[in-house]
Amino acid sequence: MKRGSLRASLAALLASASVLLVACGGSAPEPTPAPQAQAPAAEPTKVGADVIEKGKAAFNKYGCQACHAIKGFAEGQVGPALDNMYVVAQQRITSAEYKQSKGKAKTAEEYIRESILHPNDYIVPQCPTGPCPAGVMIQNFEQQITPEELQALIGYLMSLGR
């Protein structure tokens, strides 16, 4: 091989190497992207651990576990299991039976609140041992539960099924 052609091919090699270097280097100092916009405010708010703890405490204090099951926490078999409450609440309020009832809830949260405070406005069709009985769910929780306990209880039940 002649010296000249060796130099030429070396030069070619160097040239392509520098092209590569430019290509690689070119992407490195890219302008830092503008900070991402914050997550939209419409994201469902996560229920905090403290709310869940207070909600569970209220659940026990008012004897809900005597009638309701929640996996790993309660085993009542009189009323419906509440494991999937967030999803179930939305199914309830869009059901034909609910629309014909006295229930007025438009959201899962309103449904859960109503189920606790005004249990007879809508009677859930199916309980573990057959059709749900009316008037069995305690009727005067509104007089017993403090607003703070109620809020925690609703927050806790809203966290189930999400």
Ligand code: HEC
């Ligand atoms: C004596 C038994 C009993 C107790 C105690 C009781 N419940 Fe119920 N609960 C029921 C029955 C029966 C139903 C279904 C009939 C109805 O819709 O009222 C029900 C329905 C519900 C529903 C609606 C569930 C669904 O699938 O739509 C929620 C929510 C609920 N109860 C929460 C509670 C909470 C929270 C407590 C404690 C503060 C509680 N219950 C205490 C018997 C009980």
